[in-house]
Amino acid sequence: MAEMHGGENLLFLTDEQLRQGIEAMFFAYRGFTADPDRILATMAYGRAHHRAIHFIARSPGTTVNNLLAILGVTKQSLNRVLRTLIEDGLVESRVGTTDKRERHLTLTDAGAALERKLSDAQRARMRAAYRAAGPQAVAGFRQVLEAMMEPELRRRYHAIRESDT
Template identity: 85%
Template structure:
């Protein structure tokens, strides 16, 4: 049969075998992606769930609990357990909203910022090494594929975060 691509590009990269390799690459890479923060957190009272909360509070200071709920995609009971620990132990501060006093605006305390720094330094170091090894063009492709892989709703979250910072 004739080449079905308008541009004449090979479709060899879409074979089941290529796709399987991509799937396994995601699996193994994600293990590496979380390994360094996990190592830092183990022994402390915290886990990956705390890391995620800290990351997004750092990313969007003053975000509300429901915002966080949407981004993380967990139940409020689950998030609440994590936030309670972080607040009790002085890593996160929950300020009652000025306009809407039902809302809690979340901020990292200096102590929280310290842990955030340690975690993201470790994660960024690995990312930086991978980026450097692969080069800018590969990085662009990496980001394109990941973005295309997201659920549309999550992609909006991601893109929203990308610029606005809220």
């Protein structure tokens, strides 16, 4: 990909352009969460449950500590969410084999079913947006998002991608 900002065309860096980017981010995030939110509202769950379910699905057997770092909340906050998911039989918590202090989290069949339902809804919107914008735009989208992450989270973002292949 040709990076052709030779110093002349920096129009995309004006305060006005940046402001529009900020607003686009705000409005788009609302769309991003709208579909799963609608599904979750019909049950006793919220966005926090969705996030936990998503990342457990993504990295089956992950530990509570790892999930904590990814989600960026306190253990008390995560624990409340996790407890209801375990009680409801969507998530299973198994004591670690090598380190028995750790709890390894996996989705049950019911959990995986909910994950799929939420994920399908969210992906459908993403797919529509990607299709409308085209592959080149998608590449740029991903580049900017990555550059916007905090370094620590960017590291984790890549770690998930790699552990997944």
